[in-house]
Amino acid sequence: MHTxxxxxxxxxxxxxxxxxxxxxxxxxxxxxxxxxxRLLPPEPMMTAAQALAGLPSTLTPQQAQAWLNESRADFDDRVRDPWA
Known part of the structure; x- marks a missing residue:
């Protein structure tokens, strides 16, 4: 530690x-x-890309597509007005 x-x-x-x-x-x-x-360095951070970096190698293409479909299940492609 430096003073x-x-x-x-x-x-x-x-x-x-x-x-x-x-x-x-x-x-x-x-x-x-x-x-x-005390001045402390920040906690190490991980970006979403880093966190998901190993994901494609652990999922089969079918599993990846199923995960993508499930993640979008409650959304549609229409633009919504957030103030409405």
Whole structure:
């Protein structure tokens, strides 16, 4: 963990945030030699494409089509007015 003063954070915000984002390092912010806050990197995220990346290899074409049909069962192709 890296420690910076509140003054350093104010003067070097961009560089400190870049370090947190790039290195995934937690930064402790101190004021008057006392910790007052922590900057944490975000939790790892996965896009929908990444989450579904293995799906085509695990479903047969028939299963994939059945899943697609089922997912669209309650929808039709008409455009609806969301305010109506």
């Amino acid at each position: 910076v003063t509140a003054t350093e954070l104010a003067r070097q915000t961009r560089q400190i945030l870049d370090t947190v984002a790039r290195d995934g390092e937690t930064v402790i912010i101190e004021r008057n030699n006392m910790p007052v806050a």
